[in-house]
Amino acid sequence: MIVIKGVSKTFNGSKILEDLFFTLETGRITCILGPSGSGKTTTLQLLAGLLQADKGTISGLQGLPISYVFQEPRLLPWETVEGNMEFVLKNQIAMPQRQKVIECYLELMGLTAYRNYYPHTLSGGMKQRLALCRAFAFPHQLLLMDEPFKSLDTPLKISLLQEVAKMWHINQNTILFVTHDIAEGLLLGHKLLVYSNKPTSVQREFLLDDPLCQRDLSSPTLTKLYSEITRLLKN
């Protein structure tokens, strides 16, 4: 379990995060929902060790291999789809297992037919698929995802969310992902943390027990939760 205790962060005299408390349960998906500028990316950067907290502690991370999906795909333009996978895995997994892992994840994300394509020949959605594929295939125990579905239209987003759920099922690692889209959290999160406005703290936590594959946004439970979180984010 990863524990964030009393974490605060100020930039140039402006307090962004104040006294943040939450836990990431091992093998579960936690989602942070918050308004733009509330410090969601900052939280991920603190967990990734890219930023240091001014106050508070983050425990349970020591030596944990981390994978990170950024808002933009960050692919290597000179490598093919397969080459991008190979690049991050070559020092992590020996052959022939590496080839099996690459094939498994490309298949799950519908990218097998594009294995020899270069990033500039892929659509935005396909590039993001590849970035997700790469992050899931990289041996990790914590996966951080920063609005990975942001630039996608709704039908594409829903199908990608289902594919991400399938990838999570392979190893059931710990995931923290941030978004401002409540539907994403309801479909992919086991725990939802709703951020307040700045200076930001966690204003509410919700637990969702239904298996990811059974989530239905039009169900009475998720409809009610959607309204409740909308109200919290408006405050």
Ligand SMILES: Nc1ncnc2c1ncn2[C@@H]1O[C@H](COP(=O)(O)OP(=O)(O)OP(=O)(O)O)[C@@H](O)[C@H]1O
């Ligand atoms: N390195 C930095 N230096 C100064 N200010 C920063 C830095 N990083 C973030 N900020 C500020 O901290 C605040 C929170 O930024 P952050 O990117 O964490 O928010 P966010 O919730 O992820 O926003 P969005 O949903 O728009 O991506 C913003 O006001 C931003 O300008």
